[in-house]
Amino acid sequence: MDRLFHEGGNFFGTTLAGLTPDGEDITTITTTLTADEATSRPTDADGALEAVNTSASIASSSKQSLDPGEFRILKFSTVEVTSELRCVTSREELARAPAYVALSYSWGTVDVSHSIQVDDRTVNVSKTLFEALTSLRSQAIFEACDGNLWIDALSINQQDVAEKTQQVQMMAKIYQSATIVVGWLGQMTTSDRRGFETIRSVTETLRLGEVYDGLGNHVMNAPALASTFTLAEREGIPYVGHPAWESVAPIYEKSWWSRVWIIQELLHAQHFMFLCGETVIEDYILHFAANLARVPFLSQAMHEARGSGLGRFAASSLALWREEWIKGLRSNMLACLIRTVAAKSTDPRDKIFALVSLCNDIQPDFINYDYGLKEVLIGLAGVQLRKRAPNMDGLSIPQSFGRIEGVPSWVPCWAGATPTGVVDLAMTRFSALKHGTELPPCSDVFLQAVENTFILGIHTQKMDEIAVVLDTHVEGDVPSTKNIARDICSDDYYAWLCAFYRHQCRQHQLEWDLAELTEGLGTYPTGKPIEEVYWRSKIFDDQRARSSQIIAKHCALSREEMQETFPRVISLATEIREGEALGVHSSQHSFQQMQLCMSYEDLVRDIQFKRMADSDEYTERSPGGFRKYAVTVKGYVAWIPPNAEIGDELHMVDGARVPYILRRLYDKGEPEDYNVELVGDAYVHGLMSGNDIYSSDLLEAKQLVHIF
Structure with missing residues (x-):
């Protein structure tokens, strides 16, 4: 049987031959797959x-x-x-x-x-x-x-x-x-004309297009918040909240920015110009977009503009990508896919094909419209697994997307499925290994065609099983911010603010309840005090936390603090709203409001991050977002994907740094086989802080599992 990492094996045409069992030709496999694929191929619904x-x-x-x-x-x-x-x-x-x-x-x-x-x-x-x-x-x-x-x-x-x-x-x-x-960019409207003029004026005034050296490097240091507001006031740029910004925001919400194909169309062009109506638009709209994340004043102004949404982030990302491209920087396919998660295409396969010419690790012959979406996703996943070998952390990615019928659980559905919001742990910062510890090699990894699909064969060691699951999702009544001016003087925004913090309070109350539940479990299996284990691992990165004396009071706001802080937030919001009565808008008035808003943001941050740490500590976000709370049979507390269930097993996969949750499939394959479905990765408190889990006594004997 050919192994996944066999010399010369790749996917599609030149592709699956090295990955199929017993040297079976790709045409045989695709014929088998295509019979079921006929009804699931793209229907081209969006144009x-x-x-x-x-x-x-x-x-x-x-x-x-x-x-x-x-x-x-x-x-x-x-x-x-x-x-x-x-x-x-x-x-x-x-x-x-x-x-x-x-x-x-x-x-x-x-x-x-x-x-x-x-x-x-x-x-x-x-x-x-x-x-x-x-x-x-x-x-x-x-x-x-x-x-x-x-x-x-x-x-x-x-x-x-x-x-x-x-x-x-x-x-x-x-x-x-x-x-x-x-x-x-479509026909020119009166609002568009005002917006383009504002963008051009701001770009020229702040010299946003003149801060690049001969190699395309951005050489302007990001200015401080106060200095950009002072500069804006001195140069007569529209203040934050000025109606002019509401004409700018829709320009970056135009559908052109959201289309995945436009990335290569812009980056490969020797010369590029925008056309809106019969008006030629120069590069200034790209320079402006690239600086949205660099200049605090621009970021704040766009954030508060009515109708400003994801479009500005897509535009900013594209403009920054263009800067990298000019400097000759190229990314691998995985990085390109991550950057374009929200991009759109008529044909789901194009979410992948449109990136082939932009990455440095996939050849053009990967593009083949003879194959359906299922085949393209499986092919890409196999290529990615082989290229990252012996690191198998890529198995954390599929949980970030919904499932597509017929696509194996080990395959990320980059196209055709909705993102779940679950952050993959292994691909970010978490690890159950000591810093510097080498991953154990993954041996005899293979793909095998079974029942019109491909299973991934890999060795794992079982470590535990899920015994209790609690849903951490709090249903909320928070309205959408679409078309709401992000101005505290707006009645709609004020109503949103109150609803948002009511929801935040309910969310934090649940997390305090979970903390109390954890403390009530008794002695933690690692032997450390359970309060320290829970809060430390919830807050701190394994390689960056430098203190071992982190306890609950340093990591979370108490109920009393929350009860005191929430009214202060609403009170400050009311004060800012009432500032409207001070007189007509002016740059100075806007700056005074901004000072109040900075205090307001400090309180917001206290509530949102619900943690405090000594000034010399490096804090990290909790891995608990969009995940469920679980207790294992052996008494460990874990954050697990929302689709995990009681009875699911925790395994350490050869070549991976974090535990994975596998679900037994007793109706698949032969009875003697260990057939499973990949659910996702798990954050296990007390085991993700630089412990070498492979050398512990938690793991059972190594076994071969088949992931469907």
């Missing part, structure tokens, strides 16, 4: 109707399919400009292609109410694409490129899987070779 309609016409209008190294250009007339959009297609060798513009846009919703003429045939397109083409042909760059355009939905025959695979594999080169890439 692919455009691709279906356009590709049907492209297929019939194209006289020949594309040869390797060729791509299809659309040539629009630059002489006769009428209300009708007409173009002809031509096959070109990418290496000898004429000047052309590549369009970067968001496909949007299913709306094919518009049409254009392609090779004298009517092709239905979305309103978004129609407006982009109409606006683009009035630009000077359109005429300079002789009307030559490349547009993914029109230039690729979406119904020809072989062509689509070939073209997407070379898409990075297509954008690299373009004379310019144009990012379409």
